[in-house]
Amino acid sequence: MNKKIFLSEQDMPREWYNIQADLPNPLPPPLNPETGEPISPDMLAPIFPMNLIEQEVSTERWIKIPDEVLERLVMYRPSPLCRAYSLEKFLQTPARIYYKNEGVSPAGSHKPNTAIAQAYYNKVAGIKRLTTETGAGQWGSALAFACNQFDLELKIYMVRVSYNQKPYRRIMMETWGGKCVPSPSPDTTAGRKFLEQNADHPGSLGIAISEAIEDAVTSENTKYSLGSVLNHVLMHQTIIGLEAEKQLKMVGDYPDVVIGCAGGGSNFAGISFPFIRDKIYGKNVRIVASEPTSCPTLTKGPYVYDFGDTAQMTPLLPMYSIGHEFVPAPIHAGGLRYHGMAPLVSRLCMDGLMEAKAYNQLETFGAGITFARTEGFIPAPETNHAIACAIDEAKKAKEEGKEKVILMSWSGHGIIDLPSYDAFMSGKLEDYAMPDEEIQGLIRDLRRCK
Amino acid sequence: MRAVVDGRFASTTPDLSPQKDVMDIYCGQLGMVTQLTYCVSMNEGLPCRNVIGCWEARVDIMALLKRAFTEEELRKCFSGLPKSRLDRIMEILRAIDKET
Ligand SMILES: Cc1ncc(COP(=O)(O)O)c(C=O)c1O
Secondary structure, three states, rough: OEEOOOOOOOHHOOOOOOOHEEEEEEEEOOEOOOOHHHHHHHHHHHOHHHHHHHHHHHHOOOEEEEEEHHHOOOOOOOOOEEEEEHHHHHHOOOEEEEEEOOOOOOOEEOOOOOOOOHHHHHHHHHEEEEEEEEEOOOHHHHOOOOOOOOOEEEEEEEHHHHHOOOOOHHHHHHHOEEEEEEEOOOOOOOHHHHHHOOOOOOHHHHHHHHHHHHHHHOOOOOOOOOOOOOHHHHOOOOOHHHHHHHHHHOOOOOEEEEEEEEOOOOOHHHHHHHHHHHOOOOOOEEEEEEEEEOOOOOOOOOEEEEOOOOOOOOOOEEHHHHHHHOOOOOHHHHHHHHOOOHHHHHHHHHOOEEEEEEHHHHHHHHHHHHHHHHOOOOOOHHHHHHHHHHHHHHHHHHHHHHOEEOOOOOOOEEEHHHHHHHHHHOOOOOOOOOOOOHHHHHHHHHHHHH | OOOOOOOOOOOOOOOOOOHHOOOOOOOEOOOOEHHHHOOOOOOOOOOOOOOHHHHOOOOOHHHHHHHHHHHHHHHHHHHOOOOHHHHHHHHHHHHHHHHH
16 A cells, blocks of 8 residues: 655656646737737836746746755655545545645645745845735745745735734744735835725735735835746646656556646646646646636636626626627637636636536535545645545546546645634535525615715 | 624624524635625625625525615626736736826
């Protein structure tokens, strides 16, 4: 029995894989929404160092991982590839389920894989200080750890409601020397504007982003750092899949299906891009991104207000159900690029190189608990989406009587997210038919506050 | 319903029936459990762009939105496609440029 497959530190990949080199349809350059012109590298220079901007647009297939980055990655890498024997047994599936445990990093998720690289490239570019925003605190804590490694100052704008309700993430950031402030904060023009309107403003991710960018642009020797979506961030994560590829080879396996949860797309890209490369060159492998039904950027499309042909107000409908009539053709063609998802992942989805599945909150927490009760580790709520999908695939293998090999990215642990498990187990995430008087009450509250 | 922490509804949201307690949701953006009141007001008094997808299976969110917000407000909130991260960054940079 090989429960954990360890790669030696010597065998850790020395290069990141840049999928832009192999895309059948190259990514169109991002356009400036105001002018429609391509965004040039110098337009991004106020917020990112040139070395990272170069990576963002690079089409070189392999990019060397600097020794200083490897020295930090080796603190927790190579991460173990684990065989989920207990989960397989519980599901009575002939499938072999492997999970790549990224929860072993100091911050507890895959996020340090890019945080370390970004801190390093900023350091060598002469930057002294970084800013970022964080909602859940996963990214903020990963970057705090990385900045500490490279003696960079860090200021994290954390959405105020999370700041107040998730003290442990904040404490992690502060332990690593990051300065974490609740957003909106009095420290930026954007923050002050919102605080003037409401001194107790709960904040939002959008406000925190504005504050972090404003701080980076208006402060000396300061840049901004982003934990997902951008091409270079996804590339830094490919070490996950490159390691997994070697680990599977050690036990003579190759995946039939590769699964990752997709929020901004970074851990999904990390586990899958090396295998998508194989697929581009003819290998038979399925690649599946698992996302929440609540924000289905790959499986559906965003909810948009349908002006329709009549003056009447029509319901809000998913973009793809109203399709061409509503969305102008050119936008529709590139439609997936317009959401929170990484453009690279959207492109691959449109090109049919991967598929996407959506799972609701109850399904994902149920899957997370099944995992915890079989394999022991408590997954992050985001990771639960990948587990739900892996369980589906394993059940399908059982129905078909096939010995499928399933590889999934176990993107992080959920030890700091236990209140969400509590809400699930106490039935608070269940469906609920809201009585009319409660709706009325809520509307009254809203009107009073407008 | 438990109040939205220190949000703008903390003082105005009445602590109604214990049944309201079941109206929690896990918010992927915040990485924590939150309530419907936050979801319908966090965007400067307007709903979160994701509110429909998050709540449609659980409450008649469309009816609630239509009754609580004017058409203009809903248009402001939901018209057009959501911006990509890069669009958003460029927009913020332009706004800073104009102010300075
Ligand atoms: C553990 C974990 N997995 C997945 C994600 C989703 O991000 P991404 O899609 O960029 O991997 C997050 C985001 O914070 C996370 O913390």
